Amino acid sequence: AVPPLPRRLTAARPPSLPPFLPPSLPAGRSGDGGGALRPLYMDVQATTPLDPRVLDSMLPYLTACYGNPHSRTHAYGWESEAAMEKARRQVADLIGADSREIIFTSGATESNNMAIKGVARFYKSKKKHIITTQTEHKCVLDSCRSLETEGFRVTYLPVKKNGLIDLKELEAAFQPDTSLVSVMTVNNEIGVKQPIHDIGEICRARKVFFHTDAAQAIGKIPVDVNDMKIDLMSISGHKIYGPKGVGAIYVRRRPRVRLEPLQSGGGQERGLRSGTVPTPLAVGLGAACEVAQQEMEYDHKRISQLAQRLITKIMSEVPDVVMNGDREHRYPGCINLSFAYVEGESLLMALKDVALSSGSACTSASLEPSYVLRAIGTDEDLAHSSIRFGIGRFTTEEEVDYTVQKCIQHVKRLRDMSPLWEMVQDGIDLKSIKWTQH
């Protein structure tokens, strides 16, 4: 038990904070930037607002309780360590793991780097092959690419038109020296859910470690590391209404997964990730996990209803709309739609009161359209026409209705401005046209 702090050591009262703003505010003109009205937030796959309960849990550690959790010699340290360990338990509880299997990191990108590079390098004397998919997050793909320059071989499994991997292809991809399989649980662009149970079984039978990037899945759908035979898992704080800058990696103890640390230092986090654990952020992650566990069922039901509302309304009013990714095996809160004959960025500009994102090339720094949409076989022009709608814990029915109404209105308007729509209305087959090269 942590002894109470003597009165004279407590910090002065912090200055009064600005009034707390609820995560969502009504839409309106946002031209002045600093005004009271801000766009509706429908981009939860990119990031989420802090749940007020998470902020509450973090505040003491951002104000009076500022000790380093690794300071063993005084009450500031003990208090901070206790909070960190409580957070670790909260994360572990959400995924059915033991506290000792949770390592705090700076986010899912770091966790993915640790899992892939760490495991590959540890076992490199005997094992040189890794299997992953073409629709993984960039940090997974880039980690694999980096390992290829170190002499590893990587198989990037294709996905079917619905975004799911073919289990037979996975089985065929194993080689005698495969050390790791990495498949994300829920895709951040199109929302599809991979068959994690089945993949876990296949990997366990072949004694190959199974890593999953669960950043978009945990706290939203039930994930159990033992049930699903997961050996490593990446967790992100800011995708589950927790703070930015923190995440975690689950590393199985039985059977033991070894990994070569990326970050050297004082040996914190079982030597796997040196560096002072940022107590306020870890506390926030823990609280976010606990809140998510409580709210999961209710959130899922509500978000499913809102998602169905959005899809039904749009698709009944607007022709030639394609939903990208499997209709059934998906997380409902991530909806990726392609509006044929309308370019994505122009639609985002038109929907200026709503924060959304697109798979269009124009919205990416590299000017290349989304590789996830390309992997599921989407025609390039439809890839340019895609919009991702994110529905989350704080999304209201009014926000969905407003978004739907504006979307329908502006799709119609942009189609009236579109030469492709005009040609299609005139009965021309766009595939028969010889377009000018650029």
Next chain:
Amino acid sequence: VAAGDAVPWQVVDHYENPRNVGSLDRNAKNVGTGLVGAPACGDVMKLQVEVDENGRIVDARFKTFGCGSAIASSSLATEWVKGKTVDEALKIRNVDIAKELCLPPVKLHCSMLAEDAIKAALADYKLKQDPNKEESEKE
């Protein structure tokens, strides 16, 4: 999208207050139609001009499949060609379009496509006026 990527108001204006969106009769002898770009690239512009008997452009229309900058570039192109002769319109440069709309470097290709659209429309018009001359020039 960072603050530096915020869409310039000049670009938004062309969408919110559209000018010259639409179509002219492509079969009319004095109408030139240019269709440039490709759906696979996310950029297609159709630009049409109506030229009077003195060789002056009296009307122009556009339709674009593309981002806000592409729409604005082609919209501005239709504004600028009106009142010019065919030869004057051929002098419109993409850099002027980009400057007028404050296009960031990553969007300069939209203005280039708009310039191509103008040239394509005028080439089509010229071809319609004298198809035989075009044939002999090719040889």
